[in-house]
Amino acid sequence: MISQRQHDHLLGYLLLIPISFIVLVFIGYPFITAIWFSFTKKYVGSPALYIGLKNYTTLFRSSTFWLVVRNSFVYTLSAIFFKMTLGMLIAKLLNRDFFGKDVVGGIFLISWVIPMAISALAWKWIFQDIGGILNWILMRLQLVKYDVPFLSIPKLALGIAILVNVWRGLPFFALSFQGALKTVPRDQYDAARIAGASPVQIFWYVELPNIRNVVMIVLMLTTVWTFADLQVIWILTRGGPGNLTQVFATYTYEIAIGTGDLGLGITVSLVMFPLLGVMILYLTGIMSKGRKEG
Amino acid sequence: MKVRLTAFAIAVTILFAGTVFGIGKQAALAKAQRLTVLFQQSNIPDDMIVKEYAETWAKEKGVDLNFQIIDENELRSKTIAAIESKFGPDLILFPDYSAYLYQDSLSPLDDLVNGLGEKYGGWFPVCEQAFCYDGHWKAVPYKTFVKPLVYRKDLIKGVNEAVPDTWEDVARVSKKITDKYPGVYGFGVAIGPRSDGPNSIRSLLWSYGASIVDKDGNVALDSKEAVEAFAFLKDWYSSGGMAPGVPGWDDSDNNRAFMAEKIAMTINASSIYDAAKNDFPDTLGKVTGHAACPKGPAGRFGNASSQGLGIPLYSENKELAIDFLRYMYTSERLKRITTETSGGATMMLNDVVKDLPIWDDPDLRALLDISKVSYLIGYPGKITRAASAVRSEFVLVNVAARMLIEDLSPEETVRLATKEVKEIYARYK
Numbered sequence: 001m002i003s004q005r006q007h008d009h010l011l012g013y014l015l016l017i018p019i020s021f022i023v024l025v026f027i028g029y030p031f032i033t034a035i036w037f038s039f040t041k042k043y044v045g046s047p048a049l050y051i052g053l054k055n056y057t058t059l060f061r062s063s064t065f066w067l068v069v070r071n072s073f074v075y076t077l078s079a080i081f082f083k084m085t086l087g088m089l090i091a092k093l094l095n096r097d098f099f100g101k102d103v104v105g106g107i108f109l110i111s112w113v114i115p116m117a118i119s120a121l122a123w124k125w126i127f128q129d130i131g132g133i134l135n136w137i138l139m140r141l142q143l144v145k146y147d148v149p150f151l152s153i154p155k156l157a158l159g160i161a162i163l164v165n166v167w168r169g170l171p172f173f174a175l176s177f178q179g180a181l182k183t184v185p186r187d188q189y190d191a192a193r194i195a196g197a198s199p200v201q202i203f204w205y206v207e208l209p210n211i212r213n214v215v216m217i218v219l220m221l222t223t224v225w226t227f228a229d230l231q232v233i234w235i236l237t238r239g240g241p242g243n244l245t246q247v248f249a250t251y252t253y254e255i256a257i258g259t260g261d262l263g264l265g266i267t268v269s270l271v272m273f274p275l276l277g278v279m280i281l282y283l284t285g286i287m288s289k290g291r292k293e294g
Numbered sequence: 295m296k297v298r299l300t301a302f303a304i305a306v307t308i309l310f311a312g313t314v315f316g317i318g319k320q321a322a323l324a325k326a327q328r329l330t331v332l333f334q335q336s337n338i339p340d341d342m343i344v345k346e347y348a349e350t351w352a353k354e355k356g357v358d359l360n361f362q363i364i365d366e367n368e369l370r371s372k373t374i375a376a377i378e379s380k381f382g383p384d385l386i387l388f389p390d391y392s393a394y395l396y397q398d399s400l401s402p403l404d405d406l407v408n409g410l411g412e413k414y415g416g417w418f419p420v421c422e423q424a425f426c427y428d429g430h431w432k433a434v435p436y437k438t439f440v441k442p443l444v445y446r447k448d449l450i451k452g453v454n455e456a457v458p459d460t461w462e463d464v465a466r467v468s469k470k471i472t473d474k475y476p477g478v479y480g481f482g483v484a485i486g487p488r489s490d491g492p493n494s495i496r497s498l499l500w501s502y503g504a505s506i507v508d509k510d511g512n513v514a515l516d517s518k519e520a521v522e523a524f525a526f527l528k529d530w531y532s533s534g535g536m537a538p539g540v541p542g543w544d545d546s547d548n549n550r551a552f553m554a555e556k557i558a559m560t561i562n563a564s565s566i567y568d569a570a571k572n573d574f575p576d577t578l579g580k581v582t583g584h585a586a587c588p589k590g591p592a593g594r595f596g597n598a599s600s601q602g603l604g605i606p607l608y609s610e611n612k613e614l615a616i617d618f619l620r621y622m623y624t625s626e627r628l629k630r631i632t633t634e635t636s637g638g639a640t641m642m643l644n645d646v647v648k649d650l651p652i653w654d655d656p657d658l659r660a661l662l663d664i665s666k667v668s669y670l671i672g673y674p675g676k677i678t679r680a681a682s683a684v685r686s687e688f689v690l691v692n693v694a695a696r697m698l699i700e701d702l703s704p705e706e707t708v709r710l711a712t713k714e715v716k717e718i719y720a721r722y723k
Contacts, residue, residue, distance in 0.1 A: 018309075043679070045377040045399035058721050064687070064714065129539030130482075130551045149539030152699055157542065240486040240688075241541035242696035254487075257370050258686030259679070260395040262378075264721070 034266045042263035055267040064243055064251070065268070072247045072272075075158060075233075076226045079165040083222060084215075086166070087173025094178050112171035120235035123164045127151055127236075154244040157237050161245055164232050169222060176218045180211035216283045224276055248272050328358040329614050332372060332383040334601070335365045337565035340437065340631050340639035344622065351621045357614060380608035385615045389601045391671055391682045393425055393433040400432040400604045401612055407431035410623050415645030420598045423670055423677060433602030434619055437631070437639040439563045440596050440664040441493055442584040449475060449558040449581075461498060461526060461588040464559060468535035471558045481530075482537035482557040484691075485698065488545040491691035493597040494561050499523050499690070500673065501590025506684060506715055511675040513719050516712040519592070525704040528697055541695035553578065561587060563599075564638035564661060571636075584660040598668035600642070637661040680722040689714045 002010070038055055040048035059065045094105055111119065126133045129149040138144045151157050184207050192202045208215070230249035233239060239246035239254065248268060256265025331348060333341055345361050352359035364372065366389060373392065376382025377399045393400065408431070411417050421435040443457075443464065450457060453470040468480025484490040499505060504520035507513055530536055537557055539547075548560040553569060555578070560566065570582040587596040605615045622628075628641040633650060637658045641647055653659045672681035684690070689711060697707040 018306075043395070044374050045396045062717055128547070129542070130537060130547065130556045131554055147537075147539065149537075149542055151542035152539050152695075154699060237542065238487045238544065240692065240695060241699055242692045243688075244696070254687055255683075257367075257374060259683040260374065260392075261679075261683065262374075 034270065037263050038267040038270050040263050042261075042266075044260040044262060048263070051263075055264050056271075058264065059267055059271065064246070067243050068246050068248060068251045068268075071158065071245060072227060075162060075165070075229075075245075075247055076223060078162045079169070079226050080219065080222055082162070082166045083169050083173045084219070087170055088177050090170065090174040091177035091181055094174065095181055108174065109171050111167050112169075116168060116231045117235060119168055120164055120232050123160070123167075124151070124236050127160055151237055152241050154241065157241060158245045161232050161236050164236065165226060165229065168232075169226070172222070173218060176214055177211065180214035181207060184210045212286070216286055220280055220283045223279060227272055227276060327356060327611075327614065328360070329385065329611055329618065330360040330383040331362065331385045331618075332369065332376075333361065333363050333387045334369050334389055335363050336639070337563070338568055338635040338638040340635050343631050343634060347622050347627060348618060351618050355614075355617070376608075377606060380606075382606070382608075384605060384609040384611040385618070386604055386606065387436065387601055388433050388604050390599060391424075391677050391685070393602050393604055394427065394677045395679065395682060396604075397427045397432045399607055401607055401609070402430040402432065403434055403605065403616070404431050406616055406619060407434055410434070410643065414625065414643035415648075416643070418642040418644070418665065420600060420665075420668065420670060421642050424598070424600045425602045433604035434623070435642040436601045436603050438598055438600040438642055438665050438668070439638055439640065440587070440598065440661055440668050441490075441497075441561050441563050442587055442596075442660045442664055444552065444560050444562050444566050445583055445585060446555075446558040447581045447583050449478065457583070457585045458559075459586070459589055461501065461590050464588050465526070465530040465533065465535055468530075468559060469533050470535075472535050475558075478555065479537040479551075479557045480535040481559045482540055482543070482551050483548050483561050484543035484545060485540045485695050486543050486691060487688040488543070488691075489599075490543075490545050490548065490562065491694075492685055492688060493599070495527075495690040495694055496671070497561070497587055497595055497597055498527065498590065500595035500669070501588065501592055502526070503590075503592035505674060506690075507672065507675045507681065507719075509674040511672075511678060513712065513716050515715055516708060520708045520711075521704045523590070524694065524697060524707045527694060528704055528707075531698045541699050552582075564636060567657065568636060568638060582657075584657040586660055587664055594667050595673075596664040596668035598665065598670050600670070640665055678722070680719045683718045683722065684715055687714075687718065689718070 037048055039050060039052060041051050041054075042048040090108070094101065094108075125131075127150040129135060129147040129152070132147070132150070134150070135144070135147045138148065150160060188206045188210070189202065192206050197205065228249055229247070230253065233245055233247050233250050234253075237245045239250040248271070252265050252268040254265075255268060256262050259265070329348075329352065333344060335341055341363050345363065348359055348361050351357070362383070369387065369389070370392070372382070373386055373388070373396070376386070377396050388396070407417075407425075417435055418438065420438065425431055425433040425435055445457060447457075449471050450467060453467060453474055455463075455467045455470065458464040458467045464481060471478060471480035483494050485495070496506075499520060502519045502523035504515065504517050504523050506515050531538075531540075537543075537551065548557065548562055549566050549569070551557040552560055552562075552566050553574075564584070567582055567584055571579040573579075586594060588594070603619065605612050609615065625646050628643065628646045629650060631639050632641050632647055633652055637650075637652055638661070640661060647662065653662055670677055671685045672678055675681070693707050693711040693714070696702055696710070697704065702710070
């Protein structure tokens with residue numbers, strides 16, 4: 001006869017079986033297979049032949065690959081910086097009382113609600129050289145004489161992609177931070193003000209330590225999402241002009257789907273994992289440390 | 295607790311039974327007469343005509359037909375998924391070089407293809423390179439569509455010029471048009487990672503006597519002729535005759551620009567011409583024309599974009615698929631496709647297309663003429679995986695775009711391109 005406690009444990013494990021099965025079959029198995037394929041010459045429809053680290057050495061010797069690494073880091077880190085900074089500012093603004101605050105908050109959510117592909121297409125229309133809205137405005141205001149090819153100017157093309165990513169992801173940051181800021185104890189604010197702390201000092205010494213875990217989680221999620229982003233770049237520039245906005249996701253697609261070289265294409269995407277893994281471990285460590293100190 | 299465990303056990307049993315029943319139903323359906331066709335969405339109506347043929351055939355034969363028309367990117371992904379999983383459509387449209395990439399997974403169709411060739415005066419020369427590997431046909435050639443020079447008759451006349459015949463003529467005329475007509479650029483075509491760009495750059499290189507590889511398949515891009523071709527492109531772009539945004543254009547931008555009357559010339563399949571004739575018959579339709587793709591010092595070279603229909607080895611309905619293909623590949627049905635698409639989907643059987651009335655229109659005749667001087671990726675060598683990788687990784691357009699926007703010299707551009715091409719060819723040695 002098993003005890004109630006043992007029954008509860010058994011039921012818990014049994015209830016985990018379906019989701020474990022789904023995770024193992026639809027995520028675990030493909031992931032392990034992908035790792036295997038990265039060590040093989042694997043073309044579509046052909047059996048995988050073991051070649052050791054050749055895919056990795058091919059990649060590391062490719063000039064295009066290092067351009068992809070650079071672009072991916074610039075894209076991800078820049079987008080995260082702007083989302084964090086602007087998200088925090090907007091969160092603090094939304095925590096104040098002002099007329100029309102609810103309407104502003106609702107309008108602000110629009111970018112998050114609209115499907116990413118539609119957003120990217122709309123932004124592309126804005127920045128197109130021929131028929132683009134921005135060029136139309138600039139020419140009407142006589143600020144330019146000819147159409148400006150925004151998406152053909154290398155640094156600008158990547159900058160526009162970052163802008164679109166930030167515009168899309170900002171509500172997630174702002175709302176997460178807004179909720180977290182509401183949990184900061186009022187007495188800590190009062191104590192800080194009595195002690196003569198400036199707004200910046202209040203933010204740094206009172207608010208940030210209290211919302212650290214939320215910040216870390218948001219940072220972790222958005223880094224993974226942004227690093228693996230395909231839609232924005234694919235729709236705006238498809239990695240052009242001249243590979244100058246090519247990132248991991250688009251490069252993987254080009255090789256795996258375009259050339260049918262699954263081994264090499266998968267290798268491109270797997271190279272991201274150690275980088276992301278290190279970051280996740282680091283951030284998880286910070287969060288654990290924060291919980292222990294709390 | 296006992297109740298909770300019992301409820302869980304019942305739930306799992308129902309789920310299991312449902313799954314088994316579902317799998318059984320699928321298996322039963324698969325055994326019935328059923329044909330699944332995966333076809334690429336087209337800018338011209340050939341996809342709908344083929345679908346109509348399939349539906350008529352299926353009704354006559356009592357076959358359960360599933361005819362899917364999807365865009366090129368989705369077609370590629372679904373084809374890969376089907377071939378890798380050995381489960382999926384029975385008949386698939388393979389654009390460009392994709393039949394070559396998956397040839398080991400496709401059924402040989404020698405009897406069908408050779409029979410059709412004998413019956414209808416032979417296939418276009420490019421068919422064998424595109425769809426026959428080691429003596430076996432792995433797809434039935436379907437259509438070829440070439441990319442002529444699409445031009446505004448009125449604007450060219452307005453600068454007192456004849457229809458340009460060479461690349462230099464196009465550059466000169468485009469500059470004159472840009473100078474004369476405010477808000478209009480003389481020429482525009484995507485020099486970015488899309489389909490149009492690689493086709494145009496390859497055509498330009500070939501017509502200057504340059505090529506990515508020689509006839510033996512060795513990398514031969516590092517040549518005086520390639521430098522001349524890129525130098526010409528750079529001068530043209532700098533002269534202002536070309537829309538400045540072309541390095542960032544996608545495949546639809548030149549269509550949009552032409553229809554918005556923002557460019558006077560482009561290189562494009564017949565979709566622009568068809569749209570102008572059908573949607574603006576009294577304005578743009580009257581002044582839009584086709585001419586042969588421009589000629590260079592080494593001659594006139596176009597890109598032979600071709601598509602074929604292949605049957606994967608996993609298909610259990612191969613005979614059904616072949617029966618449909620025999621139904622579709624009759625002179626009358628193929629002529630209709632070519633005619634109703636105004637030559638935009640030219641069937642590749644000589645006797646089927648040679649005397650069609652549409653060729654009396656010189657704008658459409660240009661399409662047939664170009665198809666005779668059009669070549670595939672890998673020319674003057676064969677299609678190879680490396681050639682397809684150079685194409686799908688957009689090596690030529692990427693270096694061309696960087697030359698234009700970063701002001702690289704043509705020599706440096708050729709060096710960069712050669713380095714990348716050699717890396718890719720070494721990868722697939």
